Amino acid sequence: MPPAARPPLLQEARLLPGHKGSVNVALFNSDGNYCLSGGDDRRILLWNPRREEAAEPIKTYTGHNERVLGLAVAHDNGSFASCGGDRSVFVWDVPSGRVLRRLSGHSQRVNAVAYAGEGSSLLVSASYDTTARCWDMRSRNAAPVQILEGAADSLSAVAVCGAEILTASVDGVLRTYDARAGSRTADTLGAALTHVALSGDGHCALAGSLDGSLRLLDRSNGTLLNRYSGHTNRQFKLGACLSHDDALVLSGSEDGSLYVWDLVEARLQARIPAARGAVTSVACDPRRLEVLTGSHDGAVKLFTPG
Incomplete structure (x- = not known):
């Protein structure tokens, strides 16, 4: 008898329809029980992605x-932040849908947001205007407490680890700002950067770029640890992340697929059809191997192990 076929690494489990136009960002909350998505239709949708009945958003913001x-969820899941083409950052109350704060100051579109500090006390926004701004969530001060400069082109993404803020720029440089020491380091990667994500332990940074590759860097010294390729990324900002256990690297692709590599060996483990357009957003559940995607075809999908 021939050997039994191996089950797929991941397979589509839920389609979450609701957006009209491209989905630019989709992510889980901090315990993985719910997710948010945002798109070109200017709406943010809250989902229970594992609900058995017909998938409909729980709430629309x-x-x-x-x-x-861009979207970011506070650690306690009670609020979240959003940003976009209107150059504004909104902070929302999850249950009521009320806007708690609207933060203005960027002169161009805001591409990404991330929470920082104990109790999500700081919010960082990254913009096409080449700056990142830090906002104090404990006060009502309308002005940012710090403006991070130094980039020569648009900031496409931001990630936070402790007191350190990482920004990915189209100028090809991954910058790390130490908010406590007031210092800045730069790793020049040579291609326009579209995304940055961190490993669970914070020791590694995963940078996506428009040369069709992902680079894994040792954050302590900038050493290139690995490079992942095979997907297509020449035009758009695409999401990428590490799995919940840091064993896998996952990325969207302009060919409509979700790509999965082994972290250590950089072997392609799976190429999974996910959309009719570019897969713009990829997020992994923080507790298990379940993956959320958003794409240019307007779909949000949940993938679970086969």
């Missing part, structure tokens, strides 16, 4: 007057 480009 409206307020942006341009496309939604």
